[in-house]
Amino acid sequence: MLKNFIAIVSSVFFCAAAQAAEIRALVKDQKGKAVADAVILVVPVDPRNALHAHAPAAAVDQVDKQFVPYVKPIFVGSTIRFPNSDNIRHQVYSFSPAKKFELPLYSGTDAPPVMFDKPGVVVLGCNIHDWMIGYIYVSETPFFAKTGPLGTAVINDLPAGEYTVRTWHPNMDRTEESTIQHIALSADTPSVAEWQIGLKPTIHVPRVSGAASADYP
Numbered sequence: 001m002l003k004n005f006i007a008i009v010s011s012v013f014f015c016a017a018a019q020a021a022e023i024r025a026l027v028k029d030q031k032g033k034a035v036a037d038a039v040i041l042v043v044p045v046d047p048r049n050a051l052h053a054h055a056p057a058a059a060v061d062q063v064d065k066q067f068v069p070y071v072k073p074i075f076v077g078s079t080i081r082f083p084n085s086d087n088i089r090h091q092v093y094s095f096s097p098a099k100k101f102e103l104p105l106y107s108g109t110d111a112p113p114v115m116f117d118k119p120g121v122v123v124l125g126c127n128i129h130d131w132m133i134g135y136i137y138v139s140e141t142p143f144f145a146k147t148g149p150l151g152t153a154v155i156n157d158l159p160a161g162e163y164t165v166r167t168w169h170p171n172m173d174r175t176e177e178s179t180i181q182h183i184a185l186s187a188d189t190p191s192v193a194e195w196q197i198g199l200k201p202t203i204h205v206p207r208v209s210g211a212a213s214a215d216y217p
């Protein structure tokens with residue numbers, strides 16, 4: 001009996017260990033500098049490897065008249081809340097084909113959550129503060145991550161198998177499709193995916209607070 005139990009436990013452990021694989025991603029710009037806020041998408045060639053995925057709720061805040069986070073990747077079907085942590089009102093909208101919506105002018109946590117049911121990039125704006133811009137990347141795959149300040153991201157708990165991986169950044173100077181790489185993922189060795197992408201220059205609008213907000217109470 002005990003022997004059976006041990007056999008079952010060890011086989012469960014073995015399966016779990018055999019399943020867990022990971023991809024370590026690194027994104028740099030044309031000068032070799034780390035690129036933060038790049039979304040990494042990992043798409044299993046065998047769609048069965050994406051079963052059991054669920055679409056969790058998430059939030060995009062508004063702080064100091066900026067969307068926080070600036071880039072938010074989510075799994076298609078996820079719901080996002082848009083709390084407003086500023087003491088002024090915002091009016092969040094998107095005209096993007098992947099999701100057109102407009103929240104009424106609101107403060108606090110009054111805005112109803114929004115469901116994102118179509119993959120693609122959703123550009124967020126605010127009708128009151130023209131410079132406010134943010135991005136929701138609605139991913140068709142449940143396996144994704146976003147690079148941090150070091151340009152790195154880890155996607156783990158992946159079933160071993162074949163994948164295509166790609167990256168997206170709001171200022172990328174090329175198409176997302178052109179970044180596609182193929183990876184055969186084994187359980188034993190983490191795979192590494194690296195990109196060097198050019199970033200288009202952007203006009204950086206500094207965070208404003210205090211007096212600047214007086215025009216739009």
Ligand SMILES: [Cu+2]
Binds near residue numbers: 065090091
């Ligand atoms: Cu606003």
